[in-house]
Structures are given as C-alpha cells and as structure tokens.
Amino acid sequence: MTAGVAAPKIAGSSGTLLLLSGELDKAIAAFEIAAGMAAMGMKINMWFLLFGTNCLRKPKARLSPLRWLNLPPYVDGPGRNRDTDTPLQWLLHALNATGSRQLPLSQLNFAGLGPALLRRILDRKHMPQLELLIRSCEELGVVFTICQVCVDSMALCPEDFIVDVEIRGISTYTLQVAKSHYNAVF
Amino acid sequence: MSAVTLDVRGSCCPMPLIHLAKAVNGLEPGVTVEIVGDDPIFELGIREFCAARGYSVEKTRVNGREVHLQLRIGQAGEAP
Numbered sequence: 001m002t003a004g005v006a007a008p009k010i011a012g013s014s015g016t017l018l019l020l021s022g023e024l025d026k027a028i029a030a031f032e033i034a035a036g037m038a039a040m041g042m043k044i045n046m047w048f049l050l051f052g053t054n055c056l057r058k059p060k061a062r063l064s065p066l067r068w069l070n071l072p073p074y075v076d077g078p079g080r081n082r083d084t085d086t087p088l089q090w091l092l093h094a095l096n097a098t099g100s101r102q103l104p105l106s107q108l109n110f111a112g113l114g115p116a117l118l119r120r121i122l123d124r125k126h127m128p129q130l131e132l133l134i135r136s137c138e139e140l141g142v143v144f145t146i147c148q149v150c151v152d153s154m155a156l157c158p159e160d161f162i163v164d165v166e167i168r169g170i171s172t173y174t175l176q177v178a179k180s181h182y183n184a185v186f
Numbered sequence: 187m188s189a190v191t192l193d194v195r196g197s198c199c200p201m202p203l204i205h206l207a208k209a210v211n212g213l214e215p216g217v218t219v220e221i222v223g224d225d226p227i228f229e230l231g232i233r234e235f236c237a238a239r240g241y242s243v244e245k246t247r248v249n250g251r252e253v254h255l256q257l258r259i260g261q262a263g264e265a266p
Contacts, residue, residue, distance in 0.1 A: 010238040036200035039207035040238050127198045136204045 014043040015182035016173070022051025022096075024103035024115050024130065030186040031055075031133035037182070038140035045176050046137070048165075049147045051096070052186075053154065055130065056144065056161045059099030068094050077157035079148040079167040089155040096154070099162075100130045138163050145172070189213070192221040195252065199227050203235055210241075210259060217259045218244070224251045232257070 015037050019030045030046070038044045048056060060067040076082055097103055105114040122129055128136070138144075145166045146156065158165055177183050192209050194202040202223045210219060221232060229246070232255055236243050240260035247254040 032200060035204055039200060039203040040235060041207070125198060126196050128201050132201075136201075140204065140207060 010041040012043075013181040014045070014176075014179060015184075016045045016047065016176045016180040017183075018047040018049060018173075018185045019052035019055070020049045021106070021186055022054040022103060023106040024100070024118065025106050026186045027052075027055045027100065027103060028130050028133065030184075031130060031137055032128070033184070034142055035133050035136045035140060038137060038142050042182070044137070044140075044142045045145060045180070046142055047145050047147065047173060048150070050150050050154070053146055053150060053156060053161075054097045055100045055103060055134070056146075056163055056165070057098040057156075058160060058162055059101060062102070067098065075155070075157055077151075077159075079146075079151040080155070080157070081152055084152075085155065089153070093155055100134065103130075134163065147173075189217045190219045192219065194221060194223040194225075194228070196224070198225050199231055202228055203231055206232065206235060210239075213259050215259050219257045219259065220254065221257065222252055222254045224253070229253045229255065 015034075017030050017034050019027060021027070034044050034046055103115065104112065105118060108114045108117075110117075119129060121127075143166065144161075144163050145168050146161075148167050148169045150156070151167050158167070190209055190213065192205060194205050197205070202221070202225060206219070206221060213219070223229075223232070225231075233243055235241075236257055242258045242260060243255055244258055245254075245256040
C-alpha cells in the first residue's frame with residue numbers, strides 16, 4: 001500500500017466546521033471529519049447553529065416531565081435576552097430532539113427505525129457511534145461554539161449541553177473562517 | 187524496544203488515528219511506538235498521519251489482515 005497524497009504541513013493549520021443540520025447522518029460526517037482532522041494535528045473549531053445544537057444537548061426522554069414542565073425560556077444565561085422571550089420557545093424546547101440518540105436520518109428515516117438500523121450497521125462494522133466521536137473530539141481539544149442568536153431564539157443555556165461550549169457571534173465566526181484552511185457546513 | 191504499544195484491532199477509521207494521536211501527544215522525540223490494526227485503510231491512514239507530523243515508519247509487518255507498524259516520533263511530534 002502506498003501513501004495517497006504528499007503530506008502538507010499540518011501543524012499550525014486549522015479548520016472550522018459548522019453543523020446546521022439536526023440529522024444523524026450529517027452529524028456523524030461532521031464529527032468524523034472533525035475528530036480525524038484534530039487527530040492529524042489540526043486545530044478544529046466546531047460551530048453549532050439551530051437544529052445542529054441538538055446532538056450536543058443533554059438527553060431528555062420525549063415524555064419526561066423534565067422536558068415538558070421546566071421552562072427554559074425563563075432561564076437567564078449568557079447570550080439570552082429575556083425581554084423578547086415568547087412561550088413558543090417553550091414549545092420548541094419541548095418538541096425538539098434532545099441528545100444524539102434522538103436525531104433522525106435525512107433519508108430512509110422510517111419514523112425512527114432508520115437511525116436504529118444505521119447504528120446497528122455501524123456497530124457490526126466496528127465503526128464509531130456519534131457519541132464516541134463527540135467524546136473523541138472533546139478529548140482532542142476541539143472547541144465547540146454555539147451561535148448566540150440560536151442560544152437566544154431556542155432558549156438554550158450552557159447547562160443544556162453535554163460538553164463545554166462557548167457562545168459567540170458572527171464576528172468570531174468570520175475571524176475563524178478567514179484564518180482557517182478548511183471550512184465546511186453540514 | 188518500543189516505549190508505547192497500541193492495539194487498535196477492531197476499530198475503524200478514524201478511531202486508529204484518534205487513539206494514536208492521544209497516545210503520542212506529549213511523547214519525546216525519538217521514542218518508538220508500535221501499533222497494530224486490522225482496518226482496511228489502517229496502514230495508509232497511519233502512514234499519512236506520520237507524514238503529516240514528521241514521524242518515520244521504521245518497520246512494517248503484515249500478518250493476514252493485521253498490520254504491525256513501528257513508528258519513531260520526530261521533532262515535529264507535538265500537536266499544535
């Protein structure tokens with residue numbers, strides 16, 4: 001077996017990945033690339049926007065009272081403006097997927113059967129599940145950033161996530177993108 | 187004799203790279219690492235990992251689907 005491509009200098013290069021989709025297949029692709037690049041030695045920043053944040057949220061069962069009775073829109077936190085909150089945010093918070101195990105597939109979802117089938121294939125092929133990829137990214141020093149607009153509109157706070165997150169805006173994203181050697185949106 | 191031995195048999199891309207990155211970060215230049223894996227793209231991945239980080243691959247032994255590689259950490263060994 002021969003090496004595929006001549007290796008460029010990796011040390012000091014960086015990448016920025018933005019996950020917008022709340023679907024399992026796209027999240028796996030994003031985290032697999034992020035973890036692989038971080039392992040190769042790149043500095044990786046991952047951004048999460050709107051439904052892209054779902055994979056990092058702490059899991060709550062769909063019928064759990066925790067999901068329906070707590071009122072996240074009324075929780076204050078960094079990036080939040082409570083003056084413009086609306087009860088619709090509570091509904092969004094309650095209906096939205098929480099955690100990587102509730103994500104649907106973008107195709108062949110079959111009302112939730114598709115993700116279970118994909119996970120079974122991944123297990124059978126000894127391929128990493130999304131949860132392991134997220135943990136690996138964390139261990140390799142990938143920085144997770146949530147868009148502030150998304151935090152405010154979806155009534156999120158840092159305690160909602162399974163990893164340490166930063167809350168930043170488009171100015172920070174622009175600077176990171178301009179500095180990065182690899183940019184991708186999933 | 188290798189200072190670090192890593193068995194990543196049964197794990198698929200990108201996990202061998204992730205295990206290796208975690209194992210080599212912080213190692214002194216000159217230390218040897220022996221790694222064994224059986225992923226179809228294992229050898230190519232490790233060779234490209236070494237090329238990107240300035241490590242050398244010193245020995246290769248193939249035993250069926252298993253590939254044993256011995257690496258030497260170079261000066262560019264530290265992750266950024």
